[in-house]
Every structure is written in C-alpha cells, then in structure tokens.
Amino acid sequence: MSKHVLAAAAVFSLLCACSHSRTITTQDGSVSVADGKDGSSSIHAVGKDGSSMDLNTGKPITDYPSDVPLYSGKSVMDMKSGEKNARVVVLKTPDSLDKVGGFYKSQFDSQGWKTETSINTDKMVMYKASKDNRVLVVQIGADSGKTSISQTLADK
Secondary structure: OHHHHHHHHHHHHHHHHHOOEEEEEEOOEEEEEEEOOOOOEEEEEEEOOOOEEEEEEOOOOOOOOOOOOOOOOEEEEEEEEOHHHEEEEEEEEOOOHHHHHHHHHHHHHHOOOEEEEEEEOOOEEEEEEEEOOEEEEEEEEEEOOEEEEEEEEEEO
16 A cells, blocks of 8 residues: 555656646546746636637736727736637726726727727726727726726627
C-alpha cells in the first residue's frame, strides 16, 4: 500500500509543480484553463458542435471593435462567445459615475450609436444602444468609491 501512496503523491506533486494550464476533454467538448503568474486566468471551451467561448480575467481587453465605446478602466473580465458574436466586458475604475456615464453618452453620439434606452439613478446608469445589426447594453454602478462597468455587445 505504501508504494501506491508514494506513487499517487509523486503524480500529484508532478501535476501541481509543472502545470499552470490544463485541458479536460469529454464527448461533449473540451475546456482549457490557464492561470498566469500575474494572477490572470483564461478559459477556452469548445462544444462538440464547434461552438466556443473564451473567458479572460485580469488581462487587458484586446481585439475589441473600434467603433464600440470602451472606458479605460481596469479589466476584470472579458468573455467572448461565438453565438451572436456576444462579448461581455467588465471594468473597474475610481472615476465617478457621472464621468463614466458622460463618456458613454458622448461616445454613442460620436461613434454613430443610437441610444434606445437610458436609465439614471444616483447609484446606477444604464444605456441600451444599437448600431447596424448590433446591440450594446452598458450598466455602470457606483459603490464604495469605485465604479464598475459591465457592457454586453451582441448581434441582434
């Protein structure tokens, strides 16, 4: 029995020591997870039908459409899905709710987005805008001196 315990311990320590990424594959698809030394994480999932989803945390936002307003804050999450070209981005900033809300309002106008819905309260701003065949929903919330921004972009 001690041989089995030693072998299991050796395999476990080898797996823990040498891998910051791993892939799990089943008959329904696969999921790959990678942890960065900087605290960032990435997940890439592919279904058996070829559909895919990518999720990144703690990494800068890349390949974002240039005509979609994106506030310059700390990236918390960036998720992409092949279905309807969906993209969800979450940012944090120390900037005020009014400043962030004003940025989006002005950017919608200058980038050709049509604001369909606008909701403003003392702790939250929400916009729904459309352009061509896309819809963008931006939710901005203030709490404890930080402002969080969540925006969802997708094809209609």
